[in-house]
Amino acid sequence: MAPLPTFSQEQLEWLDKEQLIAIIVQLQTAVSQLREQNRQQEARIRDLEDQLAKNSRNSGKPPSSDGLKKPSPKSLRPKGKRTNGGQKGHPGHTLEMVAVPDHIVLYALEICPHCTADLADVEVERIEKRQVFDVPPVQFEVTEHQAEIKCCPGCGQMAKGTFPTEVTQPTQYGTRLKAQAVYLNNYQLLPLARICELFADFYGHAPSEALILSANHIVAERMASTLETIKSQLTTAAVVHCDESGLRVESKLNWLHVVGTDALTYYEVHPKRGQAGMRDIGILPQLGGRAVPDGWASYFQFENCAHALCNAHHLRELQFVMERYPQPWAQAMFTLLLDIKAEVEAAPAEWTGLPPERLAHYDQRYDALLACGFEANPPPKQPPPQKRGRKKQPPSKNLLDRLLKYKAETLAFMHDFRVPFDNNLAERDVRMIKVKQKVSGTFRTRPGAETFCAIRSYISTVRKQGGKVIPSIYDALLGQPFMPLSQ
Numbered sequence: 001m002a003p004l005p006t007f008s009q010e011q012l013e014w015l016d017k018e019q020l021i022a023i024i025v026q027l028q029t030a031v032s033q034l035r036e037q038n039r040q041q042e043a044r045i046r047d048l049e050d051q052l053a054k055n056s057r058n059s060g061k062p063p064s065s066d067g068l069k070k071p072s073p074k075s076l077r078p079k080g081k082r083t084n085g086g087q088k089g090h091p092g093h094t095l096e097m098v099a100v101p102d103h104i105v106l107y108a109l110e111i112c113p114h115c116t117a118d119l120a121d122v123e124v125e126r127i128e129k130r131q132v133f134d135v136p137p138v139q140f141e142v143t144e145h146q147a148e149i150k151c152c153p154g155c156g157q158m159a160k161g162t163f164p165t166e167v168t169q170p171t172q173y174g175t176r177l178k179a180q181a182v183y184l185n186n187y188q189l190l191p192l193a194r195i196c197e198l199f200a201d202f203y204g205h206a207p208s209e210a211l212i213l214s215a216n217h218i219v220a221e222r223m224a225s226t227l228e229t230i231k232s233q234l235t236t237a238a239v240v241h242c243d244e245s246g247l248r249v250e251s252k253l254n255w256l257h258v259v260g261t262d263a264l265t266y267y268e269v270h271p272k273r274g275q276a277g278m279r280d281i282g283i284l285p286q287l288g289g290r291a292v293p294d295g296w297a298s299y300f301q302f303e304n305c306a307h308a309l310c311n312a313h314h315l316r317e318l319q320f321v322m323e324r325y326p327q328p329w330a331q332a333m334f335t336l337l338l339d340i341k342a343e344v345e346a347a348p349a350e351w352t353g354l355p356p357e358r359l360a361h362y363d364q365r366y367d368a369l370l371a372c373g374f375e376a377n378p379p380p381k382q383p384p385p386q387k388r389g390r391k392k393q394p395p396s397k398n399l400l401d402r403l404l405k406y407k408a409e410t411l412a413f414m415h416d417f418r419v420p421f422d423n424n425l426a427e428r429d430v431r432m433i434k435v436k437q438k439v440s441g442t443f444r445t446r447p448g449a450e451t452f453c454a455i456r457s458y459i460s461t462v463r464k465q466g467g468k469v470i471p472s473i474y475d476a477l478l479g480q481p482f483m484p485l486s487q
Contacts, residue, residue, distance in 0.1 A: 043392070053324055097131050140203050143174075166478065173207050178215035179474040185212055186455040187469060189436050213448075219473060220454040223481035227454060230266050230461055233487050235286040237261050239308075239418050242284070242293045243426035244273055245434060248442035249449045256453070258429045259283045263487055265429050265460035267453035269446075274298035290412070292423050295402065308412040310423035311337050317399050325396045329373040333403070336365055340414050341421050353415045362414060366407065373400045429460065458482070 012020070110120045147161035166175055177199070184190045184198070192209040200206035234240055240259050247256040247269055255273040259266050259281075270277035275298040278284045284291060284299070290306040293299040294313050315337060321330040340362055343354065353359070377397040393401075403410060413419045433456065443449035462472045462482050472482040 046394075054320060095133060097129065101131060138202055140205055173205075173211060175474055175477050177207070178211070178218075178477055179470050181207070181212045182215050182219050182455065182473050182477075183459075183470050185216065186452060187459050189432070189439050191439065215477065216451050216455060219458070219476045220451045222479050223454070223458050223476045226458055226461075226476075226481045226483055227266070229484055230264050230457060231283055233484060234259050234261065234264055234266055234283050236288065237264070237487060238289045239420070240283075240287065240289065240291055241420075241423050241426035241429070242291050242299060243423065243430050244277075244296065245430050247433070247437060247449070249446055250444065251442055254449070256430065256433055257281055258426055258433075260426060260429050260460070261487070262425070263461070263464050264484060265457055265464065267429075267433065267457045267460075269443075269449045269453050275301045278302070290416075290419060292420060292426070294423050294426075295406075306412075307406075307409045308419045309406055309409045311341070311410065311413070312422035312424060314399075314403070314410065317395070321396045321399060325394065327373065327376045327396060329369050329376060330396070333366075333369045333373070336362070336369060340411070344414055344417065344421070347417070352417055359414065362411070366411065370400060370404055374404075432456075 015023070110118070112119055145163055145167050147163055149158060149160045151157075152159050181195055181199075184195050185192065190198070192212050195212055196206045196209060240261055242257075242259050244255050244257045247254050249269060252271075254269050254271050255277060257268050257270060257277060266283065268281050270280060272280075274296075278298060284302045285304065287302070287305040290308055291299055291302070292308045292310065294310045300307060315334060318330045318334040318337075321327065322334070340354075343358065347354065354362075373396070377394065377400055379397075413421050433453075436452070443452070458472070458476070458481070459469055461484050462469055465485060467482055475481060
């Protein structure tokens with residue numbers, strides 16, 4: 001905006017009517033421009049303040065983004081009535097004595113500690129036992145395999161006995177050690193160098209990093225059939241949880257995709273976050289059940305399956321609206337979602353959904369609160385002809401639009417009890433992959449990232465189905481991988 005000319009009172013007195021009108025019009029235009037500029041600056045300030053106000057408690061930001069100034073530890077979960085510690089009926093995990101110990105050390109009593117009398121020939125009345133559980137000293141056990149070589153009297157040829165398939169070198173590390181290395185690298189997320197140091201401290205031998213990488217590759221290769229079974233079972237599951245998160249591969253941003261249930265987990269890394277990546281992975285395009293994502297629009301492009309939204313995300317966003325845009329509807333909607341959740345959790349086990357009268361009751365409350373919200377957040381004015389796209393809206397209006405458009409997906413958990421209230425299962429599945437990224441920073445090669453995702457899919461599924469991780473890795477190295485039970 002060009003600077004306005006300034007006039008003294010004497011100069012204005014000498015101006016005629018037309019000149020004064022021109023100055024007034026110019027001033028009105030300038031005031032209008034200043035008002036528009038001020039409105040834009042206020043909106044910009046509001047956006048910046050909103051960004052600063054967001055944290056892991058009132059938005060989808062991860063806790064790691066909170067920095068040193070952590071938000072209030074107040075949880076969005078309602079306070080329970082149970083006291084801290086173990087609850088009544090909890091089985092506990094007390095260390096129990098074994099009937100047959102490996103070693104027995106007897107402390108004989110020969111002199112009375114009170115009067116120094118000789119007790120060597122006195123009969124023992126009872127024994128007080130105390131058992132110590134400890135790990136014995138660990139060292140490598142070397143097994144020498146010997147194959148006989150003989151000269152056949154029939155054909156005159158030299159013949160040799162057959163070594164086991166896993167014994168291929170004059171000296172080599174065994175399958176159990178390789179299984180432990182794969183476990184430490186992919187499940188406990190230890191870097192290669194630290195695994196070698198750990199083995200040197202524990203066993204007195206430090207295998208090379210190449211051995212660990214080779215073992216990872218063999219496990220991923222030999223459990224390919226397990227991964228195909230996991231994918232196949234996920235496509236036929238009634239409800240699956242989905243999520244995606246950034247993952248750096250070869251110093252470039254890629255995306256980790258996870259699809260899982262209570263019994264299955266499948267990870268895959270892809271350069272794309274949206275629909276293209278999901279189609280290449282191949283689970284969602286074939287899914288016949290219901291997908292529970294966090295609201296990312298690409299999931300709703302798959303019309304072959306039903307959908308449900310994560311209400312934990314809605315609670316966090318409502319919390320943000322209550323803090324930044326004090327509007328009564330947000331608190332009421334927050335309470336409504338928790339009320340429905342409590343009634344669903346208290347419903348009899350034989351129910352598959354809430355009764356029709358309760359569904360109608362909650363539908364009416366939900367619609368009434370949306371009406372109050374839209375009244376407090378009127379739609380924005382239409383953008384000028386020269387501007388394209390949707391006019392920017394406050395977060396409260398965006399949330400209202402989503403709750404209206406996806407009402408059925410938001411309230412699906414009260415119609416079908418198989419549908420969870422939130423998408424926390426997928427977020428838990430993603431969490432440890434993010435820890436891996438914090439440890440390593442990036443995957444240096446794409447095959448390394450793909451191998452890690454494959455092994456984590458295998459391990460997570462084993463854990464969910466109650467299997468033992470290291471024995472399952474050992475079996476995979478022998479070509480007999482764990483196969484998930486039919487769901």
